[in-house]
Amino acid sequence: MPILSVSMPPALRKVLDAEARRQGRSRSFVVSEAVRAYVAQRERDAFADARDRTLREGLALSPAERVRLSDGDRITVGETVAVFRRALP
Numbered sequence: 001m002p003i004l005s006v007s008m009p010p011a012l013r014k015v016l017d018a019e020a021r022r023q024g025r026s027r028s029f030v031v032s033e034a035v036r037a038y039v040a041q042r043e044r045d046a047f048a049d050a051r052d053r054t055l056r057e058g059l060a061l062s063p064a065e066r067v068r069l070s071d072g073d074r075i076t077v078g079e080t081v082a083v084f085r086r087a088l089p
Contacts, residue, residue: 006031016030016031
């Protein structure tokens with residue numbers, strides 16, 4: 001497994017060491033789990049932001065525009081972008 005060097009303040013290193021001891025794991029394991037959890041949370045946050053943005057854009061559309069988009073009428077990408085731009089505050 002490749003090695004990664006990380007600099008951190010002494011106080012954080014003490015917290016890391018204490019957590020590794022508490023878990024009976026290596027520092028590398030604790031750091032790897034922390035990075036994995038951080039990335040997973042960022043992905044969930046990005047998904048939630050995109051979902052919320054899509055909902056806001058959809059709710060800002062007029063009823064006629066919503067029906068037109070939901071009926072699957074063939075509209076161009078440019079038309080779709082124009083509709084969403086009009087809907088944004």
